[in-house]
Amino acid sequence: MSTNSQKPVLIIGGSGVVGSLAAKTLRQLQPALPITIGGRDLARAEAVARELGNADAARVDLGRPDLGQPGSRAYSAIVMFVKDDTLNSLRYAQTQGAAYLGISTALFEVAPEVAYFIHQPTRSAVLMASNWLAGAATLSTLHFARAFQSLDAIEITAVLDEQDVGGPAALVDLERQTKAAPSSLVLEQGRWRWAEAASSARTVRGVDGHALHAQPYSLLDPASLAAATEAKSVRFDVSVGMSSSRRRGEPFSTEFIIELEGVLEDGTRARVRHEVTHPRGQAPVTAMGVAVAVERLLGLSGGAPAAPGLYLPETLIAPEYLVQRLQESGVRFSRV
The missing domain is CATH 3.30.360.10 (Dihydrodipicolinate Reductase; domain 2)
Structure with missing residues (x-):
């Protein structure tokens, strides 16, 4: 396990319907990985964190450049389950050198994220996973x-x-x-x-x-x-x-x-x-897509941690690995 992966993964929106299921799926795949559930409602986030174990909660303010996090906090990855119109979450990940995963940006909305990456291409691994059900x-x-x-x-x-x-x-x-x-x-x-x-x-x-x-x-x-x-x-x-x-x-x-x-x-x-x-x-499928993506970004499966760069799901994740995980989660594949 890499040193960076010892830092918690901050899941913003992790107390929501799909975000909480993704956190639980990630916990199943990686029992030792620290997780922080981030959101506006601290009580809801704390409830999810208690259920996960080896997790805590944080109140997140997307209107602030530091997301309302104390300067002492450091994260290995920022995972977004809400649309951040400010993109402070991406800037914060770049400041920390943390990996960044977003799943809510439509094709016609990618320009700001791409521009932020181009201006700081050596800071973070940025995975744009706004494909159907997180890839x-x-x-x-x-x-x-x-x-x-x-x-x-x-x-x-x-x-x-x-x-x-x-x-x-x-x-x-x-x-x-x-x-x-x-x-x-x-x-x-x-x-x-x-x-x-x-x-x-x-x-x-x-x-x-x-x-x-x-x-x-x-x-x-x-x-x-x-x-x-x-x-x-x-x-x-x-x-x-x-x-x-x-x-x-x-x-x-x-x-x-x-x-x-x-x-x-x-x-x-x-x-x-x-x-x-x-x-x-769709929730368990999206949850597995996100969990596998976090694993790959942090080097917990499929190779070394992703180097700073701009990625799509297929450039990082082996298709057969995700298909295997999807089948384990209950997805049925049939050829007609």
């Missing part, structure tokens, strides 16, 4: 893409059950991302274009055969996958409504469908569909 869709796609020698098209459709939006912070993210940009970036036949949501919507067959209305959504997945695979066409769509499990009268699930088209390793052309589901919704 779960992108890394699963890359895992399945290894069956191809070349890819022409990647199409991902995520199903977000309207009862599975998450806590208040997640709802704010969804509303901001859908209202702030009426168009989403897609790659079509080698050309990037902004696709207007209504005119670019499509109908997709769900995991239960039900027809889903899906439209483009501006997360980082298309950019990640285009760079990693050289596919000519990449799009990411989301369908908000009822998951297949809830249509059966069961609790909501999270689902995403990966469709890959290209030339397989044996030289034949094919279009392959993979369905990925979790019966308890």
Whole structure:
């Protein structure tokens, strides 16, 4: 274990619905790692910390450059489960030389984070993990893409059950991302274009055969996958409504469908569909994505601690490792 990893990981928003589950998942993977639960409500943060063990709580003020933390505090990583409009959290991580992980920045919002990194490129490892479910869709796609020698098209459709939006912070993210940009970036036949949501919507067959209305959504997945695979066409769509499990009268699930088209390793052309589901919704999938990312940033799995740099999930995390962890957490993968 590296010296830096002995410092606590500060999880801002760690007492929320997904943040607290991520903290518990990280604790399961790394029993000895110190964790600080940060938030505005100190009592809620302390309750989560007590449940975790080897953890404490801190009141965080994103309006202050020091986040309201005493000068004696030092952290190995800052993990964000809320959108920080000030980006004081990133500046604070850079000041400390701590790793930084954000999951709430839409594709059209990345410029400030990139600029802050460019101005201090030797300070921190900055992981932009605002892919669907903290990289779960992108890394699963890359895992399945290894069956191809070349890819022409990647199409991902995520199903977000309207009862599975998450806590208040997640709802704010969804509303901001859908209202702030009426168009989403897609790659079509080698050309990037902004696709207007209504005119670019499509109908997709769900995991239960039900027809889903899906439209483009501006997360980082298309950019990640285009760079990693050289596919000519990449799009990411989301369908908000009822998951297949809830249509059966069961609790909501999270689902995403990966469709890959290209030339397989044996030289034949094919279009392959993979369905990925979790019966308890998006929270445990996001939690595992974040926990694995923190492990990797700190060098607790998969290699040495990440050097200062600007990263996407697929540039740090081995797809097969995350897929393994997702399966252990209850994610079901099936090829159709």
